[in-house]
Every structure is written in C-alpha cells, then in structure tokens.
Amino acid sequence: xxxxxxxxxxxxxxxxLLLYPLAAFLVSGRRGRDPNFIDRGVIALTAPVxxxxxxxxxxxxxxxxxxxxxxxxRQENDALHLENLQLRSTxxxxxxxxxxxxxxxxxxxxxxxxxxxxxxxxxxxxxxxxKLLSVRISSGEQDGVFRGMSVVTPDGxxxxxxxxxxxxxxxxxxxxxxxxxxxxxxxxxxxxxxAGAGNGPLTLENMLRTEDVEDGDLIITSGTDGIYPxxxxxxxxxHLEKKEHGMFQRADILPAVDTSRLEEVLVVGSPYSAMAxxxxxxxxxx
Amino acid sequence: MKFLVTVGIALAxxxxxxxLVQQAGLVLGRVDVTVVLVAFLALRASLVEGALSAFxxxxxxxxxxxxPTGLFTFLAVLTxxxxxxVSTFVDVRGAVSFALFAMGADLGHGLLSAFFTWLTxxxxxxxxxxxxxxxxxxxxxxxxxxxxxxxxxxxxAQDRQPGLLR
Numbered sequence: 001x002x003x004x005x006x007x008x009x010x011x012x013x014x015x016x017l018l019l020y021p022l023a024a025f026l027v028s029g030r031r032g033r034d035p036n037f038i039d040r041g042v043i044a045l046t047a048p049v050x051x052x053x054x055x056x057x058x059x060x061x062x063x064x065x066x067x068x069x070x071x072x073x074r075q076e077n078d079a080l081h082l083e084n085l086q087l088r089s090t091x092x093x094x095x096x097x098x099x100x101x102x103x104x105x106x107x108x109x110x111x112x113x114x115x116x117x118x119x120x121x122x123x124x125x126x127x128x129x130x131k132l133l134s135v136r137i138s139s140g141e142q143d144g145v146f147r148g149m150s151v152v153t154p155d156g157x158x159x160x161x162x163x164x165x166x167x168x169x170x171x172x173x174x175x176x177x178x179x180x181x182x183x184x185x186x187x188x189x190x191x192x193x194x195a196g197a198g199n200g201p202l203t204l205e206n207m208l209r210t211e212d213v214e215d216g217d218l219i220i221t222s223g224t225d226g227i228y229p230x231x232x233x234x235x236x237x238x239h240l241e242k243k244e245h246g247m248f249q250r251a252d253i254l255p256a257v258d259t260s261r262l263e264e265v266l267v268v269g270s271p272y273s274a275m276a277x278x279x280x281x282x283x284x285x286x
Numbered sequence: 287m288k289f290l291v292t293v294g295i296a297l298a299x300x301x302x303x304x305x306l307v308q309q310a311g312l313v314l315g316r317v318d319v320t321v322v323l324v325a326f327l328a329l330r331a332s333l334v335e336g337a338l339s340a341f342x343x344x345x346x347x348x349x350x351x352x353x354p355t356g357l358f359t360f361l362a363v364l365t366x367x368x369x370x371x372v373s374t375f376v377d378v379r380g381a382v383s384f385a386l387f388a389m390g391a392d393l394g395h396g397l398l399s400a401f402f403t404w405l406t407x408x409x410x411x412x413x414x415x416x417x418x419x420x421x422x423x424x425x426x427x428x429x430x431x432x433x434x435x436x437x438x439x440x441x442x443a444q445d446r447q448p449g450l451l452r
Binding site: 018021023125129163 | 297300301302303304305307316317319320333334337338340341344345346347348349350351352355356357358359360363364367402417418
C-alpha cells in the first residue's frame with residue numbers, strides 16, 4: 001500500500017489539488033466562505049498596494065486636471081458666486097421647511113429609522129473576476145464596516161458589503177446578477193424587486209401588472225429587505241413592458257449611480273449580526 | 287523558489303489589474319492575467335510544480351473576487367492540466383503563438399466559469415458573462431503578447447545555474 005502511494009504520489013497530489021477546490025465549491029456553492037487567517041493576510045498585503053497605486057494614478061490625473069481647470073477658473077468663480085447667492089436663499093427657505101417638518105414629526109410621534117453609522121470610504125480596486133461584480137473599499141472592520149451593510153453615494157445605492165477584514169471591505173455591486181433589492185416606485189409607492197443583470201440596467205421584477213408604474217418613474221429602496229435603508233435612489237424606469245397576460249410587468253431600471261466609475265462611497269446601515277431575528281433578507285446577495 | 291516567484295508575479299499582476307480596471311471603468315471586459323500565467327506554467331513547469339503554482343494562482347484569484355468559493359482554484363489547476371495536454375500537440379515558441387495559446391486557455395476557462403456560475407445562480411443569468419467574453423479573450427491575448435518576454439526573463443533568471451562568481 002505504502003509503495004503504491006509512493007509510486008503514484010505525484011498524480012495523487014495533482015488529483016487532490018484539482019478535486020479539493022472543486023469539492024469546496026460544490027459544498028459552499030455561491031455563498032463562499034468567511035475569510036480565514038490566510039485570506040486576511042493576503043488581503044492585508046495586497047490592499048495597501050492597491051490603495052497606493054490608486055492614489056498615485058489619481059494624483060497624476062488630478063495634477064493634469066488642476067492645470068487645465070486653472071485656465072477657466074475666473075469665469076467659473078463668477079458663476080459659482082452667483083450660484084452661491086441663489087443657494088443661500090434656497091437654504092433659508094429649506095431651513096424653514098425643515099423646522100416645520102420637525103415640529104410635525106414631533107406632533108405625530110414619528111420615530112425616524114436610524115440606519116446606523118455612516119462610514120466614508122474610497123474605492124481602491126475592482127474585482128478582477130467578471131463572475132461577481134464587486135469593488136474593494138478602504139474601510140473595514142476597524143472603521144465599523146461589516147458584512148451586510150449597504151454602500152451608497154449621494155446619487156444612490158451602490159451595493160452591499162459581502163466581506164470585511166481589518167481595514168478593507170469587498171462590496172458586491174447592485175448591477176451584479178446575484179443582487180436583489182426591495183424597491184418601490186416613488187410616485188405611486190408600488191413595490192417590486194430590482195435585480196442586477198450584469199453591466200447595464202437593472203431589471204424590475206415582482207411588480208404586479210395592476211401596479212401603477214410608468215417610464216421615467218423614480219425607483220427608491222423600500223427598506224423592507226432589512227438591508228438598504230428606505231428612500232435611497234436606485235434609478236429610473238425605462239423600457240416598461242406591460243403584457244396582456246401574466247401576473248407581473250417588467251421594466252429596466254437605469255441605475256442612478258455609474259458603478260463603473262466609483263471613487264468615494266458611504267457605508268451605511270446595520271451589519272447582518274445586528275439585524276433583527278425576524279428580518280427578511282429579500283434584498284441581499286443570494 | 288519558482289513557486290514563490292510565480293505567486294509573487296500573480297499577486298502583482300492581479301493587484302495592478304484590479305486598479306487599472308477601476309481607473310479604466312471596464313466592468314465586464316477584464317484581462318485574465320492569471321490565465322496567461324497558468325498557460326505559461328502549462329508550457330514550462332513540471333507537473334507537480336505547475337499544479338501547485340496553478341493552485342496558488344487560482345486561490346489568489348478566488349480571494350480577489352470577494353467571494354472565495356474554490357471555483358477559480360479548481361479552474362486554474364484544470365486549465366493547467368488541459369494546457370499541458372494541448373502543449374503535446376502544438377508547438378508554442380514565440381510570443382504570437384503563446385498569445386494564441388493563452389487565448390485558447392482563456393476561452394476554455396471563461397466558458398467553464400460561465401457554466402459553473404450558471405449552475406450556482408438561481409436564475410441562471412450568464413448572458414452578461416458570455417457577451418463580454420470575446421473582448422476579454424482579445425485583451426488577454428494582448429496581455430499575453432506583452433507578458434511573454436517578462437515571463438521568459440523570470441524563467442531564465444530562475445534556471446541560471448549557481449557558479450563561482452554568483
């Protein structure tokens with residue numbers, strides 16, 4: 001037996017190298033596994049290099065842009081001065097509205113759903129595998145970023161944290177084919193699901209044919225998935241298909257955020273561990 | 287030593303690619319630098335050394351993907367073994383023939399990746415992966431053209447025999 005093992009040790013070793021990861025894949029499937037100490041070590045080694053490279057390239061691009069921008073800065077300054085005056089008057093009006101809103105909320109004993117801390121982060125790299133559309137950001141467990149938290153920009157939602165280590169986290173984008181987000185139409189409050197379909201528009205699913213939705217409608221998160229806070233912009237409805245038969249209507253959603261050109265993001269919401277036991281996970285990476 | 291050099295090159299290439307893809311804004315059109323490396327291993331490395339290196343390279347790719355499942359580790363070893371088999375039938379010497387060889391390897395790797403992704407996705411949406419593949423294979427071929435001299439240089443440095451003055 002021992003001599004047989006010795007004789008075939010090379011093919012055996014190669015067989016193990018081939019079949020062990022296959023078995024791991026078939027067992028864990030699309031869920032993947034949590035990072036172990038080797039994973040964390042490799043990420044700790046590569047992520048700072050990614051960050052350094054990104055900073056170098058950004059620095060070079062910014063230097064060129066700054067030079068070009070300086071040429072038209074006087075005209076722009078005048079225009080901004082005028083815009084600033086307009087904005088200040090708008091802010092005063094909004095301040096009044098905000099105070100009124102606060103009084104009314106108090107009157108109605110409305111408890112605003114606080115999604116948790118907001119952590120700013122910078123995108124340092126893109127996942128080199130096309131199978132899963134994800135990016136790596138420069139904030140991790142040390143900064144209060146954990147798996148399950150949502151990632152947004154001022155324009156709208158970006159995705160969800162799927163893995164966090166020391167100072168870095170990986171974020172699966174909403175455009176990824178495995179992504180599902182619980183959404184509603186802002187105008188009519190009709191509910192549905194936004195599904196990722198690779199690079200490009202999202203798909204509006206599970207929207208009943210009788211629901212009121214039109215081309216150009218703004219789609220926002222409904223918050224019912226327990227992942228994304230309610231009211232965040234997802235995108236706008238395009239290519240609405242209302243068929244004569246069937247239960248649901250279908251549409252494309254043009255994402256509000258161009259996920260291929262991300263730079264700075266904000267991590268918000270609660271991690272999986274902080275979710276209530278009864279919370280649903282409709283809007284999650286499946 | 288060769289194993290460590292291979293892992294180091296893979297790590298550097300993946301990190302560089304990840305940043306460049308982010309800067310260029312390419313989402314689906316990726317360059318499979320690891321497949322180029324595995325293709326080179328299939329041509330030049332011994333069975334065990336190559337399989338171990340391919341395993342390590344695949345693991346790194348899995349790790350960079352954000353959701354390590356083992357799929358890319360398996361595919362890297364499989365691509366290495368298939369490449370070794372194919373290399374007994376074809377003669378790959380210059381940069382151009384290596385680029386064609388790497389493109390073939392990338393096509394096989396991509397199709398298998400799409401197949402296994404289809405197996406594990408609930409809705410089985412693989413159209414985005416397949417539609418981006420021609421560009422990905424072409425970019426990988428270009429990368430192979432550029433990387434071939436680099437790999438050859440590393441290989442020569444590794445194979446240098448220790449002498450009196452070294």
